[in-house]
Amino acid sequence: MQSVGFLSRDRIVADVGWSRWLVPPAALSIHLAIGSVYAWSVFKLPLHETLKASGLQSALPFTFGIVILGISAAVFGTAVEKRGPRWAMFVAATCFCSGLCVAAFAAEIGQMWLIIVGYGVIGGIGLGIGYISPVSTLMKWFPDRPGMATGFAIMGFGGGALIASPWSSQLMKWFGTDRQGLAATFLAMGAVYAVFMTVGVLLVRLPPPEWEPAVVRTAAPKSPHAAGPDRTANEAIKTPQFWLLWVVLCFNVTAGIGILERAAPIYRDYFPHAPSKAALTAAAAGFVAMLSLANSLGRIIWSSASDAVGRKNMYRLYLGVGAVGYLVLIVAQNASKPLFLVVCILLLSFYGAGFATVPAYLRDLFGYQEVGAIHGRLLTAWSTAGVLGPVIVNAIADNRIAAGVVGPDRYRWSFAIMVVLLLIALACNELIRTPQPPISVAAETDARKSATVSAVEEG
């Protein structure tokens, strides 16, 4: 299953003199574009007004996009590993931009269902393939700092919404929010993202076989990873470690969505007093903006820290401090606004960091060989959380609102559930051990290691 010509792995093996620092921008070109899916909410009101889409209908392109992301990452993960990052980035760009073009056509003819198919399904395939496309390549270029390397790319996915939200709003101001205006906006986004992502397709390179950065050769051994031989994706999913990590990711994401899903209403319920309604709306928008920044920066900062502290310890921090954070929100309620803000910033930074640190955690457990494909399968946890989180938060909050509860008490039960989920995830993280190879393979590996040590000592 090799791709041919321009897209093949053979064509993108780096020449002597190629800098590994050119690979993160290639990854960011893809992730900054596909991360725009998180800014989908800016289209909800125009779709409601122009196409008469209900709240549920106008949310479906995003929901489908996230669900298809997880499914396509799982289904195409092995193909991405075998065909290489340029093929994957090209397919991702084609699907994502085609999805936007289909959405443009659908908006022009006023068909909401076709927007869901275009943006959510076709675009969602691009999201899944694009999300995993640079992961294993980055870790091969940065064996000394895999957490930082994948943190860069996955920060880009968070950062994509920061760009797309104001930009797409500006496009709708220029083109209008009638059917033609929405069509022009989707079309412009598809065209610009096609150019933007193409740079990533052209720039990405694979390191030559047996290549190691100078810092690894001269200063320190590679960070320890899987005992024994690297695992294939099919082998990895048969281990308890994979499923324990699946639960860790799923519940960490669910907990983050607990705040992210209703950020503006949560702020208004906790701090309803403001000089005017406009001031309260602006403050809530500022709260949402601050959480977005925390989500994005947490990805690079905490993931980079994991290279020094270790992946398991970082997840202890995300999950343990996260559970304490939700407890503080339940107990302290709105007694202190600075405390509320600090806790929410930490919770959202842990949410983003959970995504960014997991590829390096997988490398530690299962090695390099098919880490992209294994990562793809793990992302089904994200799809599950994408449904689970909003259901928990919205169902409970809506129920409390219907019961006439006001203020922070509306969120007491949903936050309590988040504490329980985080504690379960913390227990799962504690149970994760580096998988041991079969006895025969272990003996062979030990023999290889002994031979290597002897050779080094003799040399």
Add this chain to the structure above:
Amino acid sequence: MSEPSSPSNKVLGVLSWLWVGVPFTYGVYELAVKIPALFAN
């Protein structure tokens, strides 16, 4: 191979980081201007 070793490689490095850095900075700026309202009341 780990660091840019030629002038053209360095130029490519600068351009590629600008390519992703400029839009990201725009996004962060647009976001940062909304945050002061959070502390206004």
